[in-house]
Amino acid sequence: MSHYNIAVISGDGVGPEVINEGKKALQALSAPTFTFTDFGWSSDYYRQTGRFIPEGGLDEVANYDAIFFGAVGDAEIQDHITLNNLILPIRRRFDQYACVRPGYLYDGVQSPLVGKSGGDIDLVVLRENTEGEYADVGGRLYQHTNQEVAVQTAVFTRHGTERIIRYAFEEARRRQKKNKVTSITKSNAQGYSMVFWDEVFQEVEKDYPDIETESLLIDAAAMDFVRRPEDFDVVVASNLFGDILTDISAVIIGSMGLAPSANLNPSRQSPSMFEPVHGSAFELIGKGLVNPLATILAAAMMIEFLGESDAGALIRQAVADNIRENKIRTPDIGGASSTTEVGDDIVRRIG
DSSP states (O other): OOEEEEEEEEESTTHHHHHHHHHHHHHTSSSSEEEEEEOOOSHHHHHHHSOSSOTTHHHHHTTSSEEEEEEOOBTTBOHHHHIIIIIHHHHHHTTOOEEEEEEEOOTTOOOSSTTOOTTSOEEEEEEEOSSEEEEEEEEEESTTSTTOEEEEEEEOOHHHHHHHHHHHHHHHHHHTSSOEEEEEEOTTTOTTHHHHHHHHHHHHHTTOTTSEEEEEEHHHHHHHHHHOGGGOSEEEEOHHHHHHHHHHHHHHTTOGGGOEEEEEOTTOSSOEEEEESSTTOGGGTTTTOSOOHHHHHHHHHHHHHTTOHHHHHHHHHHHHHHHHHTSSOOGGGTOOOOHHHHHHHHHHHHO
């Protein structure tokens, strides 16, 4: 029987609540088995120590099979501080260059889009996760004067761009659904970085003659995610554009609470990280009403990536059955159940 050591960073806001339900789902499996080690890296830890990650912390986490992450963000701390001091260091240190965010409309969930039924929306966005617009390259001059200048530089390397695009084509082959990859840029306005991305995409697509391709500008893509989401299969985008599109995809499948995310190191030389898309959800903290299904689905993605496809399928089936029966669900998808009640129902179905 396989056993996995999982580093758990519950983080801020509703993170601890949803992580608890994700752990319950994993522990309900007869196999594999897990040991969870909690790391108290959070905004509270930052307030106490001035750091989100203690010295040597990433070296310790490097020894784990995967990272299970809740959320980071605090109303009293600017978002760029939390992002640049916790999430981004983990992604970069462990070269988690492929952010995989599926969007699936489950049978039993009402999409805000008219006429969409279960399974009509079934796409995955691959977001470049280590460079691009989130490279944190730039600076400010003459601060607090009327001559102040701020420069933010996006960084696109051939290595980074090609590998995420190539991963998208491989993902389309793995999915075996529409066999289509859509590339998202803004090359009509960004004549260096995005034209470069387009050129790399055109080079890589030659190696995949079995895959249909499409290239869209980000504004058209945002419109088409609403207008024709059923046409998409695998979507590949830069760090910023992928982040924007996955918020749209989460909404059109009925709730941010149904959107999982994986930050993958495809080489498996370092641990990958799995989390819900929804973040800290300040308005739900402590109310017991946050939807845990995104985190439970992220747990399924985690064990599938670790090679436990049957166990992952069992969790996915439990989630699908829970949603379809429409009895125990949180308010974001029309129910009146608590976070814990939904988690308990998933555990029952797994067992």
